Amino acid sequence: MSADVSDLSLVRRVQGGDKGAFDALVRKYQHKLVKLVMRYVRNPAEAEDIAQEAFIKAYRALPQFRGDSAFYTWLYRIAINTAKNAVVSRDRSPIEYNIDRSSDAAEESYDMQGRMKDSETPEGLVLTDEIRRTVNAAIEALPEDLKTAIVLRELDGLSYEEIAAAMDCPVGTVRSRIFRAREAIDRRLREVFEGGLGRTEDLA
Amino acid sequence: MNEELDSQLSAMFDNELPASECELLARRLSRDEELKARWSRYAAISATIRAEGGARLNANLAVRVSEAITAEPTIDAKPVAAPVQPSRTAPRWWMPVGGVALAASVAAAAILFLRYESPVQQVAQTVPVTSATNQTLVARSVAPAVADSYTVPKTLPRRSIVPSTQLANYVVAHSEFSSPVNRRNLLSAFMASESGTAGTPSGSDEPTEDVTDDAKSPH
Numbered sequence: 001m002s003a004d005v006s007d008l009s010l011v012r013r014v015q016g017g018d019k020g021a022f023d024a025l026v027r028k029y030q031h032k033l034v035k036l037v038m039r040y041v042r043n044p045a046e047a048e049d050i051a052q053e054a055f056i057k058a059y060r061a062l063p064q065f066r067g068d069s070a071f072y073t074w075l076y077r078i079a080i081n082t083a084k085n086a087v088v089s090r091d092r093s094p095i096e097y098n099i100d101r102s103s104d105a106a107e108e109s110y111d112m113q114g115r116m117k118d119s120e121t122p123e124g125l126v127l128t129d130e131i132r133r134t135v136n137a138a139i140e141a142l143p144e145d146l147k148t149a150i151v152l153r154e155l156d157g158l159s160y161e162e163i164a165a166a167m168d169c170p171v172g173t174v175r176s177r178i179f180r181a182r183e184a185i186d187r188r189l190r191e192v193f194e195g196g197l198g199r200t201e202d203l204a
Numbered sequence: 205m206n207e208e209l210d211s212q213l214s215a216m217f218d219n220e221l222p223a224s225e226c227e228l229l230a231r232r233l234s235r236d237e238e239l240k241a242r243w244s245r246y247a248a249i250s251a252t253i254r255a256e257g258g259a260r261l262n263a264n265l266a267v268r269v270s271e272a273i274t275a276e277p278t279i280d281a282k283p284v285a286a287p288v289q290p291s292r293t294a295p296r297w298w299m300p301v302g303g304v305a306l307a308a309s310v311a312a313a314a315i316l317f318l319r320y321e322s323p324v325q326q327v328a329q330t331v332p333v334t335s336a337t338n339q340t341l342v343a344r345s346v347a348p349a350v351a352d353s354y355t356v357p358k359t360l361p362r363r364s365i366v367p368s369t370q371l372a373n374y375v376v377a378h379s380e381f382s383s384p385v386n387r388r389n390l391l392s393a394f395m396a397s398e399s400g401t402a403g404t405p406s407g408s409d410e411p412t413e414d415v416t417d418d419a420k421s422p423h
Contacts, residue, residue, distance in 0.1 A: 005222075006221055007219060009223065009227050015279055018234050019270075019278065020233075020234030023234070023240065023266060024233050024243060026270070027240065028217065030247065032251070032254075034265065060276065131252065136252065153218060159220070160215075175211065182246055183210065183214075186246070189245055190245070
């Protein structure tokens with residue numbers, strides 16, 4: 001099975017004029033893309049702006065996407081170029097901060113910048129921390145076979161087939177274990193939002 | 205919500221759903237808000253496990269992108285599937301003109317080829333014009349050259365200015381029995397036969413190698 005078949009089915013829908021399918025791609029890759037951009041800028045808000053710009057560029061260029069490479073690989077290149085251009089246009093090099101500072105001091109500076117931006121939305125910061133705590137707690141509470149399956153998938157990036165070989169079980173069992181793990185975590189996550197800390201659509 | 209549908213969604217998130225199921229689910233995912241919200245939570249779970257902490261998990265990036273995309277014109281072009289053949293975009297009137305040009309090129313190449321080949325044939329044709337006394341000898345020496353010309357690659361025959369020692373000895377040995385005119389004709393005949401044998405398949409592997417190379421070359 002092609003590693004990109006699911007993304008490609010969404011891409012084909014976008015190419016056919018379905019903007020909702022592009023929304024699904026954005027929801028799937030937004031975190032990954034922001035993390036990628038943060039190699040170039042340490043401010044999360046700025047990284048989100050650049051990621052947004054990269055997504056829009058990708059949407060405009062999507063008619064030229066042929067599917068020769070994986071969608072995320074293609075998106076990755078667009079994001080990298082957008083981030084580099086943003087850094088250059090703002091006359092700000094990522095290593096500029098290291099001048100006359102120790103690396104620890106520079107890291108502290110980045111963190112301060114990020115937190116200052118985050119402080120503009122304190123409820124967002126609380127929610128993010130709550131989400132992380134909930135997910136981590138839910139993973140710890142999982143039965144061992146479900147936890148192993150989801151970790152091998154998400155953390156180690158193994159395919160279902162590779163996980164099946166590692167856990168000595170059929171691929172269908174792997175798919176079921178990963179799904180049940182996600183459901184268990186998602187159930188806890190929904191409680192967080194329904195408990196008043198936020199709304200589910202905020203995750204969009 | 206249907207558990208089978210959620211299971212499919214989970215597999216699709218991992219790019220592990222068969223293509224046939226993907227198409228239907230992709231269509232539903234692009235329209236079903238509840239399914240999209242679940243899809244978003246799967247992404248948040250994934251980001252948390254992978255410690256993609258740089259991203260704020262509650263960031264409304266997708267909403268912002270969606271708003272921006274709404275203002276964009278809808279993509280209605282067909283995806284670029286493969287490079288377009290130039291002949292499909294060319295006007296129809298080019299097709300007969302192109303055919304005539306191709307035929308003219310082939311004809312010109314054939315004429316050039318024939319003109320290139322003609323010196324060999326002229327040399328061969330001069331041989332039977334020699335005197336009657338030498339015709340048998342000339343025919344014997346020329347015949348293999350003519351026969352070889354069907355199997356040997358066409359090459360411009362090299363005319364040896366000085367005949368080989370064996371031929372020179374032959375001419376000298378028989379010169380006393382012939383008139384000066386015949387000696388000259390005989391010498392010409394030997395030179396012609398020498399040029400005719402110049403193309404004998406001494407390196408017969410060469411064409412074979414060419415064919416092998418052609419077979420190996422991708423088409």
